[in-house]
Each structure stands twice: as C-alpha cells, then as structure tokens.
Amino acid sequence: MITTCFKNRLEMLVFQPSKYYLFGSRLQHTLQKCKCRASLCHWTGSSYSPHPSSHKQSSRNLHLANSYFSCKTIKRSNLQVHNVLGDVHDPDAIRRLFNGLIRQDRASLARSITLVESTHPQKKKQAQLLLTMVLEYFRNSNDHHLKSSRTFRIGLSGPPGAGKSTFIEVFGKYLTQSGRRVAVLAVDPSSSTTGGSLLGDKTRMIELSRDMSAYIRPSPSTGTLGGVTRTTNEAILLCEGAGYDVILVETVGVGQSEFAVADMIDMFCLLIPPAGGDELQGIKKGIVEVADIVVVNKSDGDLLPAARRIKAEYTSALKFMRPRSKVWKPKVTQISSKEKQGIQELWEIMENFKIKTFTSGEFLRKREKQRKLWLWSHIRDNIMGKFERHPQVQDLVSELEELVTEGHITPGLASDFLLDRFIQDPVVEK
Amino acid sequence: MITTCFKNRLEMLVFQPSKYYLFGSRLQHTLQKCKCRASLCHWTGSSYSPHPSSHKQSSRNLHLANSYFSCKTIKRSNLQVHNVLGDVHDPDAIRRLFNGLIRQDRASLARSITLVESTHPQKKKQAQLLLTMVLEYFRNSNDHHLKSSRTFRIGLSGPPGAGKSTFIEVFGKYLTQSGRRVAVLAVDPSSSTTGGSLLGDKTRMIELSRDMSAYIRPSPSTGTLGGVTRTTNEAILLCEGAGYDVILVETVGVGQSEFAVADMIDMFCLLIPPAGGDELQGIKKGIVEVADIVVVNKSDGDLLPAARRIKAEYTSALKFMRPRSKVWKPKVTQISSKEKQGIQELWEIMENFKIKTFTSGEFLRKREKQRKLWLWSHIRDNIMGKFERHPQVQDLVSELEELVTEGHITPGLASDFLLDRFIQDPVVEK
Numbered sequence: 001m002i003t004t005c006f007k008n009r010l011e012m013l014v015f016q017p018s019k020y021y022l023f024g025s026r027l028q029h030t031l032q033k034c035k036c037r038a039s040l041c042h043w044t045g046s047s048y049s050p051h052p053s054s055h056k057q058s059s060r061n062l063h064l065a066n067s068y069f070s071c072k073t074i075k076r077s078n079l080q081v082h083n084v085l086g087d088v089h090d091p092d093a094i095r096r097l098f099n100g101l102i103r104q105d106r107a108s109l110a111r112s113i114t115l116v117e118s119t120h121p122q123k124k125k126q127a128q129l130l131l132t133m134v135l136e137y138f139r140n141s142n143d144h145h146l147k148s149s150r151t152f153r154i155g156l157s158g159p160p161g162a163g164k165s166t167f168i169e170v171f172g173k174y175l176t177q178s179g180r181r182v183a184v185l186a187v188d189p190s191s192s193t194t195g196g197s198l199l200g201d202k203t204r205m206i207e208l209s210r211d212m213s214a215y216i217r218p219s220p221s222t223g224t225l226g227g228v229t230r231t232t233n234e235a236i237l238l239c240e241g242a243g244y245d246v247i248l249v250e251t252v253g254v255g256q257s258e259f260a261v262a263d264m265i266d267m268f269c270l271l272i273p274p275a276g277g278d279e280l281q282g283i284k285k286g287i288v289e290v291a292d293i294v295v296v297n298k299s300d301g302d303l304l305p306a307a308r309r310i311k312a313e314y315t316s317a318l319k320f321m322r323p324r325s326k327v328w329k330p331k332v333t334q335i336s337s338k339e340k341q342g343i344q345e346l347w348e349i350m351e352n353f354k355i356k357t358f359t360s361g362e363f364l365r366k367r368e369k370q371r372k373l374w375l376w377s378h379i380r381d382n383i384m385g386k387f388e389r390h391p392q393v394q395d396l397v398s399e400l401e402e403l404v405t406e407g408h409i410t411p412g413l414a415s416d417f418l419l420d421r422f423i424q425d426p427v428v429e430k
Numbered sequence: 431m432i433t434t435c436f437k438n439r440l441e442m443l444v445f446q447p448s449k450y451y452l453f454g455s456r457l458q459h460t461l462q463k464c465k466c467r468a469s470l471c472h473w474t475g476s477s478y479s480p481h482p483s484s485h486k487q488s489s490r491n492l493h494l495a496n497s498y499f500s501c502k503t504i505k506r507s508n509l510q511v512h513n514v515l516g517d518v519h520d521p522d523a524i525r526r527l528f529n530g531l532i533r534q535d536r537a538s539l540a541r542s543i544t545l546v547e548s549t550h551p552q553k554k555k556q557a558q559l560l561l562t563m564v565l566e567y568f569r570n571s572n573d574h575h576l577k578s579s580r581t582f583r584i585g586l587s588g589p590p591g592a593g594k595s596t597f598i599e600v601f602g603k604y605l606t607q608s609g610r611r612v613a614v615l616a617v618d619p620s621s622s623t624t625g626g627s628l629l630g631d632k633t634r635m636i637e638l639s640r641d642m643s644a645y646i647r648p649s650p651s652t653g654t655l656g657g658v659t660r661t662t663n664e665a666i667l668l669c670e671g672a673g674y675d676v677i678l679v680e681t682v683g684v685g686q687s688e689f690a691v692a693d694m695i696d697m698f699c700l701l702i703p704p705a706g707g708d709e710l711q712g713i714k715k716g717i718v719e720v721a722d723i724v725v726v727n728k729s730d731g732d733l734l735p736a737a738r739r740i741k742a743e744y745t746s747a748l749k750f751m752r753p754r755s756k757v758w759k760p761k762v763t764q765i766s767s768k769e770k771q772g773i774q775e776l777w778e779i780m781e782n783f784k785i786k787t788f789t790s791g792e793f794l795r796k797r798e799k800q801r802k803l804w805l806w807s808h809i810r811d812n813i814m815g816k817f818e819r820h821p822q823v824q825d826l827v828s829e830l831e832e833l834v835t836e837g838h839i840t841p842g843l844a845s846d847f848l849l850d851r852f853i854q855d856p857v858v859e860k
Binding site for chain 1: 554557558561562565568569660663664798799801802804805807808809810812813814816817830831834835836837838839840841842843844845846848849852853
C-alpha cells in the first residue's frame with residue numbers, strides 16, 4: 001500500500017504480491033506500469049516528501065534516494081490507483097499545521113483538533129491528510145515501538161461528585177512536575193445532546209491550564225456518540241504527535257460514553273467518592289467491570305472511615321469479576337486530591353500496570369485491536385451520513401416515509417427499496 | 431404506489447401524478463404503458479386477489495371488478511417497475527399462513543412471528559410478503575380508523591423483583607375475562623447477548639398461557655437491539671392481524687431496550703416494587719421520564735406503608751418532569767397482583783389515557799411517527815449487514831484492517847475507501 005500525493009490529491013496504490021522491496025528504477029517502472037503519475041509516498045528509510053511535485057522530479061527523487069519501501073498487498077485484481085481523498089484544499093496549510101504540531105506548538109494542536117472535529121467535507125479531507133502525516137511521522141521515527149510504549153492513555157470516569165476536576169488538577173500537576181507532558185481530553189456527548197453545557201473544563205482546572213507542560217481540551221461540541229468516539233480517537237493521536245506522554249480521557253459516568261472510551265485507552269480508572277447508596281446510583285454496574293483501577297477519592301478527614309469501607313466493598317466486589325487481563329488484577333486505592341495524598345502511590349500502580357501489560361504484549365495488542373474498532377466506528381459513523389445524502393434517497397425518502405406512515409407499505413419493503421437505490425446508483429461525493 | 435404480485439414476484443409500480451382513480455380499462459392501459467405484466471394489486475373497494483395469475487386473467491379481473499384504486503405518487507422520473515422483493519419462495523404457503531393468521535389461529539400466529547424473526551434472506555422476503563398482506567388487510571377493512579383505535583399497545587417495564595410476571599398473569603386474566611384478547615410479547619436483548627436465558631415466559635404465567643384469549647410469545651432469541659426492535663414491531667402487527675386487542679410488550683428494565691420499546695407502544699407503564707435505594711438502583715432515571723403511568727406493585731400486607739410512601743415520592747417526582755403529552759399527566763397508582771387489587775382501577779386509568787389521547791389526535795399521530803422510526807430502524811439494521819456482505823468489502827476489509835492496525839493508514843481513509851467500494855460497485859443481492 002502506497003499513499004501518494006499528486007497535485008493536491010492523496011491517492012492509494014494497491015499492489016500485488018506480498019512484499020515488494022523496490023529500488024528507485026524498479027519503482028518507477030512499476031508506477032509507469034500502473035499508469036500512475038504519482039509523485040510519492042511512503043517509503044521506509046527516507047524522509048517524507050510532502051510537497052506535490054511533478055512526476056519527473058518525483059521519479060528522480062526516487063532514483064536519488066534509491067531507497068526501498070515495503071508495500072502491502074491487497075489483491076491483484078485491485079491493482080489500480082484509487083483516488084480516495086480527492087482534491088484536498090490547501091495542502092500547504094495542512095503541512096504548516098503538521099509542522100507546528102510536531103514542534104509541540106499548543107496553538108497548532110488546538111487547531112488540529114478543531115480540524116478533526118469538523119463535519120465539513122473539505123475539512124474532513126484535510127483532517128485525513130493531517131492524520132496520515134502524523135501516522136507517517138510515527139512510522140518513520142526510528143523508535144517506533146518505543147514511541148508506542150512512551151505514551152500512556154488513561155480513561156477516567158466517575159459519577160458527579162467524585163471530584164474528577166480536582167483530581168485531574170492534582171494528578172496532572174504531579175505528572176508535569178515529574179517531567180511528563182499531560183493532555184486532558186473530555187468526552188461528554190450527554191451535554192452536547194441536551195444542549196446544556198457543564199462548567200468549562202479550563203475554568204475547573206485553573207492551575208493545570210496555566211501549566212506549559214499540560215494541554216486541556218474541552219468537550220467537543222458536536223453530535224453523536226459515534227462522532228465523539230471518532231474525534232476523540234483522532235484527538236488522542238494528535239496529542240501524541242504533539243509530544244504528550246500521558247493522555248487523560250475524561251467522561252462523565254453516565255450514558256454509554258465510558259464504554260466507548262474504554263475502547264480508546266490503555267487503562268481505565270474509575271474515580272468514586274466515599275459514599276454509597278443514592279450517590280452511587282449514577283454509576284452503572286457495567287463500569288466497574290471495565291475498570292482496571294478503582295480510586296476512592298476524598299479519603300480525608302471525616303470521610304476517612306467511609307472511604308475505608310468503600311475500598312473494602314469494592315475490593316471484595318472486584319474479586320468476583322471475570323479478569324480481562326492475564327497479568328493484571330483490578331486494584332482499589334484511596335487518595336485525597338484535597339490533601340494531595342496517595343497520588344504518587346496511584347501513579348506507581350498505573351506504571352506497574354503499564355510495565356506488566358507491555359511486557360506480556362497485551363498493551364500493544366490492545367492498541368492494535370482498538371485501531372480496528374476505530375475503523376468500524378468510522379464506517380458506522382459515515383455510512384448513514386452517506387445514505388442520507390444520497391440524491392435518490394433524498395428524492396424518495398419523504399414519500400416513502402409517507403407511504404409507510406399511512407400503512408401502504410411495510411417499513412421493511414421501503415427500507416429494502418431505499419437501500420437498493422443507495423447501493424445500485426453510484427454517486428461519487430465531492 | 432401499487433404493489434403487484436406476478437409469478438411469485440412482488441413488484442412496485444411508481445406513478446405520477448398525485449392521485450389516480452383508475453377504472454379497469456384505464457388501469458390496463460396504464461399497466462401496458464408501463465410495460466408491466468403485473469397481475470395485481472392493491473385497490474380499494476375490492477377484495478385482495480393474492481394468487482399469482484396470468485396477465486390476461488388479471489386484466490379481465492380488473493375489467494370485471496371495474497373498481498378504482500388510489501395510487502400514491504413518487505416522481506415521474508421514477509416511473510418504472512421496481513423489483514423490490516425479487517422471487518419469493520413458495521408464496522402459496524405465505525398465503526395459507528396469512529389466512530390462518532386472520533382466522534385467529536394461534537399456531538399460524540406463532541409461525542408468522544417465527545418467520546419475521548428469521549434472518550435467512552429468503553424467509554425475510556416471505557416475511558415482507560406476509561406483512562404486506564396484513565397491512566393490505568387492515569387498509570381494506572372498512573373500519574380502518576376504528577381498527578387503529580381498537581388495538582392498544584402497552585409497554586411494560588420494571589426492575590427485577592417488581593413482580594412483572596405475576597402482574598401480567600393477573601392483568602391479562604382480568605382483560606380476557608372482560609372479553610378482550612391479549613397478546614404478551616417479551617423483549618429481552620440482554621439475555622440474548624449474554625447467552626443466558628430468563629425463566630421461560632410461559633412457565634412464569636401458567637394460567638394466562640392456558641387462556642384461549644391470550645397469546646404469550648417468549649423473547650426472540652436473536653441478536654442486536656436494532657434487530658429486536660424490528661421484529662417486535664412486526665410481531666405487534668401480526669398479533670393485531672390475528673385479532674388481539676391489547677398487546678403487552680414487556681422488557682426487563684435494564685439496557686436500552688425500554689427506550690426502544692417506548693417507540694413501539696401507545697402507553698408506557700413502569701412497574702415498581704415498594705422499595706427504595708438498593709433495589710431501585712436497577713431502574714435508570716430516564717425510564718421514569720418516558721412512563722405514562724407508574725404502578726406500585728405489591729401494595730399489600732406489611733408492604734402497604736412502604737408502597738404509600740413510594741407512591742407519594744413518585745407523584746411528587748413526576749410533577750417536575752416535562753410533560754410529553756398535552757392531554758395527559760403521568761399518574762401513579764398502587765396495586766396488589768397477589769390480592770388482585772387495583773387492577774380494575776389501573777385499567778380504567780389506561781382506558782382514560784387512550785380516550786383522551788385518541789380524541790386529541792395524539793394517539794394516531796404517535797403511531798404514524800412510530801412507523802417512520804420503524805422504517806429508520808430497518809434501514810440502520812440492514813445497511814451494515816449489506817456493507818459486510820458486499821463482495822469487494824469482504825475482499826478488502828481484512829487487509830485494510832491490518833493496514834490500519836499497523837498504523838499504515840488512518841481508519842478514516844480506510845473507511846472512506848471501503849465505503850466508496852461499497853457505493854460505487856452495484857451488487858444486487860439474491
């Protein structure tokens with residue numbers, strides 16, 4: 001698989017057989033055989049040449065580089081140049097954005113995340129170009145595996161009243177003071193669907209938001225859980241591109257968001273207050289099952305006995321749950337964000353989790369699995385959008401809805417009818 | 431819109447302009463103009479001729495009938511015969527099933543519901559043919575509006591321990607003894623995904639299951655919430671075709687199923703035990719918001735004081751909720767299934783709800799809206815299936831997954847690539 005830039009187009013070459021290691025001239029030959037006027041590409045062992053250049057120049061570059069590249073296969077029958085992205089508007093701007101991002105410029109990171117959150121078709125293409133560059137950057141860095149292991153994605157969930165903001169403030173400061181760079185992403189589809197908004201995340205974490213080693217991103221303002229999942233995955237990648245080591249993904253512990261988040265992070269941390277009964281009704285039982293660590297916050301002063309009791313309750317409850325890892329048993333720990341106690345111990349447990357899962361291979365396997373889930377979340381997210389925007393569907397849907405409403409045809413028939421129109425009439429979206 | 435049967439095919443004619451009232455000869459002319467060798471059809475004021483017959487016979491039938499039919503429009507550009515269902519296997523069997531169904535034969539109803547629950551492509555087509563016949567039957571019955579108003583779909587939800595089975599048994603017997611026919615459908619996607627199964631519904635309701643005016647259908651054994659929604663909608667329609675007046679749709683009050691059910695029924699009834707705190711943790715707060723009536727069960731003996739307190743709590747809680755109907759304020763009532771108390775009062779409240787919403791027009795508007803939702807549930811349910819079965823997608827998906835997993839391309843690009851293949855290459859499924 002080679003992704004090529006040519007005249008603002010990002011294209012894909014699909015090759016057979018298995019692994020080619022082509023040197024300059026042979027690549028040129030192959031490209032010509034494919035009737036491809038591509039400028040280039042991804043190849044290992046050489047720097048990425050992002051600027052659209054002419055075919056001739058590009059071929060010469062290839063000659064000069066005389067570098068090999070590995071090319072993934074799909075099927076011989078698919079040997080063709082697929083235009084996937086089409087025209088990308090102003091690729092130079094994206095290049096500048098990318099350069100800013102990897103220079104660890106916070107404004108570039110902020111603009112990059114805004115770009116991936118956009119639902120505008122042109123901006124979506126630009127976002128894909130940017131993300132492709134970031135993936136490229138990771139792949140071309142010599143310490144690829146080191147890179148994967150360097151970053152740590154932590155999911156954080158808890159009911160209202162658990163003290164999530166104060167915890168993030170204290171935990172974040174602890175990490176930055178020990179030389180780490182921390183990004184905090186908030187996932188909160190519930191506030192976006194009801195239209196109401198929680199307190200701005202930045203105003204909740206005053207000290208951390210002033211810290212130059214920390215980056216706080218408030219909740220995305222758009223749409224569906226699927227959409228939020230997609231953009232959060234992409235925001236995580238961008239934060240890692242901008243050199244952040246620890247990515248905290250925060251959800252409010254209601255709705256389905258925490259299960260979506262569990263598919264995006266390395267370790268899931270459930271923060272609870274030292275209270276039972278009514279106050280914990282907000283926590284769905286399923287969340288405890290996905291937690292790798294349960295943190296009892298506010299373990300100080302009058303609440304200390306309650307916190308101890310809650311810790312004991314969760315410790316015994318976790319014993320009965322089916323383990324999801326072969327090398328890690330979920331732990332319960334007590335902290336006090338207010339008195340800054342237990343923070344270092346918590347981080348040690350987290351690092352221990354990372355070392356254990358990384359050594360056993362679970363860590364990287366999980367990330368690979370998550371990328372696959374991310375792909376399917378993308379597909380589900382996009383397919384209904386494409387369906388609704390399809391001209392024939394748009395023409396027919398309201399009248400078919402009417403026929404269904406009035407009981408003239410069954411919803412099943414109407415749905416088959418619309419899906420057939422959708423699939424049979426090719427429409428290439430601009 | 432005319433749906434035509436011809437040589438085992440169910441086809442659609444799409445006409446312009448608005449409403450045609452065609453008499454025999456003119457219909458024949460129109461059909462010939464459309465190059466349609468259709469046998470027929472839906473027409474109002476005449477009986478449904480289901481048997482596939484030759485064009486000639488059919489035209490003569492039309493002449494003889496000399497009846498008019500109304501035909502809905504879509505667009506002139508779409509003036510064509512669309513083969514929607516393709517070949518339906520053994521339509522005569524479906525006709526026999528339909529005849530059994532409207533004769534109120536329980537075995538036919540059971541087999542009909544099994545048919546709509548099937549995921550086999552051929553059976554799905556047969557199911558659509560059957561459902562089309564049932565819709566036809568409703569539309570051709572003279573008292574169409576009366577029919578809609580005659581049936582009453584009641585959603586029933588509640589946490590484990592609320593006594594749902596006992597309630598259904600007692601409530602169902604009350605209704606059958608007052609001359610009504612009752613169908614009970616269970617929706618329980620949670621038990622199907624975990625693979626575990628609750629107690630068989632029939633064993634839970636011994637008396638009612640022996641009652642010839644009652645029909646109890648256990649949970650469907652297949653799949654996703656979307657699938658369950660679709661088949662439950664279709665099962666409701668079939669029960670109504672088999673002459674049941676009251677359709678009880680039961681969910682266990684966990685997961686998302688009760689929200690799906692709220693989009694299928696006329697009135698939502700939440701059953702709760704007289705207990706607070708821990709026992710009610712299972713009820714999600716959102717369910718109370720969709721309830722039209724809250725029923726405090728087990729209001730007898732020692733539990734009476736607790737039941738009164740719970741009733742008062744819910745009565746005051748409901749006051750603060752945004753009303754969903756202009757003519758109905760959610761009520762709270764106490765019953766005892768064990769002592770058969772409060773059942774008649776409950777039914778009077780329910781009938782009152784129906785009269786009020788029917789008079790204001792809300793009842794039928796809600797049903798129309800629900801049919802639209804049913805259509806979209808069908809579309810969402812089918813579109814991913816079609817995507818996954820698409821040959822090009824099947825060819826490419828595993829290698830693209832691998833490329834995504836290894837970080838060669840972004841999930842966004844891979845998803846666009848697959849969706850383009852899916853949309854651009856027409857594949858007609860058999």
